[in-house]
Amino acid sequence: MKILLIEDEPELRKSIKQFLYNEGYTVESAEDFPKASEKVFEYDYDCVLVDITIPKGNGLKIIDQLKERKSKAGIIIISAKNSLDDKINGLEIGADDYLPKPFHLSELNARIKAIIRRKSFDGNKLIVVNEISINSENRSVSVNSKDVVLTGKEYDLLLFFISNKNRIVSKNAIAEHLVGDHADQIDSHDFIYTHLKNLRKKLLEKGCADYIQTVYGIGYKFNNEITK
């Protein structure tokens, strides 16, 4: 999977690139508009991450260029401005998602995977991890071919873990993923614990291995190298 990262802040660019490498993507980057334009013109990507406030131009124009070239790349706008106008505008001109800074890498990961899944035309919306099978189109989950009934939040949680498998995911990241903007207003993360508990129970009931591990203090990890 090839990703183009358009971001002008060098430290952030480094961080994100590092993360994407670790996740197994091929990454290219551009730090300003002319370079971004060039890359978009010369290569095809599976996903493009655009910071709209790049020097010497406007990131939104890159989206226009991608659309003009009839690119099939998924487009995620990453922006520090978090302006509602930008969001509406961006989505209208063809971006697939809008992620305001600061974001968790695990969140970015989940969104990249979601978009790639949506854009994949091999018709297969099935995500399989060992005995767990997830159909992202109708949001259904089965373990060893037995259906597992999950609530909306439990499903989101499972998908988040699987998108970020083998990575330590912080509680903050999970909270933000599950409740978005409201994450700022919530005091404790007890609710994560509750959802997690229920999710685990339901999976284990159907004979699933216990992949979700607690990492002391900071979060959890979906470890799919556990053998039963």
Add this chain to the structure above:
Amino acid sequence: MKLLNKYILVFLLTTLLIFLLGGFVFYNQLQNIISEEANEELYLKKEQFLKSIEKKETLSSVNSENANFSIEPITEKITETIVDTSIYVEEADEFIPYRKLIFNATNNNQFYKVSISKSLFESDDLIETIIQSLLIIAAFLIVIIIGVNYIFAKTIWKPFFKTINKINTFDINGLNSFEKENSSVKEFQELNKAIENMTKRILTDYENIKMFSENASHEMQTPISVIRTSIENMLQSENITEKEISQLESIENAVKKLSSLNKSLLLLTKIENNQFKETKNINISDLSKNLIEQYAAIYESKKISVNTTNSDLVLNINPHLAEILISNIISNAFKHTNVRGEIKIEIIDNQFKIANSGAPLKISENEIFQRFKKNEETSDSIGLGLSIVNSIIDLYNYKINYSYTSAMHTITVDF
């Protein structure tokens, strides 16, 4: 006092003064001229008379009824004089002013007193007429000028009042810039140009302030992003110890607060700068229902029972602010409700009331809306939630009230 009236008053007084002065001078001049002319005539008549008696042998006394001429012999010479008198003339039934020249004449060694008179009647009348005309003209002039001024004033001042109206209705958030009124009056042109320039400056400054608050956020969020992503990457390293994880957790929590604080302060600034101008009709009841569901799911573990009685309430408000307003109030209620407590929400007419059970507050009632005031000092919240609510309330002139009765915290918002 209106400028026009001031103008006219000054003009009136000056005109009156000038007319008075002028009239006075004119009258004097007229009198002098007429007087001199009368004198000249009398002297001429005197010379003519003296000439005519040179040849005569005797002079008979004349004391004519005509009063124009009289002659009588005298024993001693008299001094020549000019005298003004009034003579009653029966035919005219009035006193007519006369000027008399009395002089000496000699004939055959006999002295005579001669007096020649001239009527000033017409001169007087003339003067009277002239003065009257002058006064009438003056009065007429004044009335006409006042009238014309008042009529004209309306037209002349129209662009000025249009400009004032434009200033009054100038909206800094408005889409149109200040359009200059056209006027042929130089002063108004200058005024309009000055105002146009001033509003341009104001709008530019305002745009800069708005840009600043957005750019400030941009500037702050990027380094925060760097910290956050670096922490996440560090977290994945192979040989990380528990101690290191713990430290990373502290950093992450601090960064979360920073980010939250930044967003909230930016929001407060934008609200106070009135940057959320767009309004729509928002169904508050639907919005509340939605948010209650979300928060109930989040705080599921607290096992709070929620009761709502809703009647439809639709407000014309900015949608973004509406969500923040209701969301902050509801989340605040859920946060401070005890485990197994209850929350009651009533929306009736134009009032939104939410009551939650819970321990009494540690801070005073009027402090809760202040910035950074938190009930528990150690709490994770940054304490801006309710002050944001307060800003929104202020913006739309709603009213909010908090009370704690029967172990229930109640917040009431009147729209």
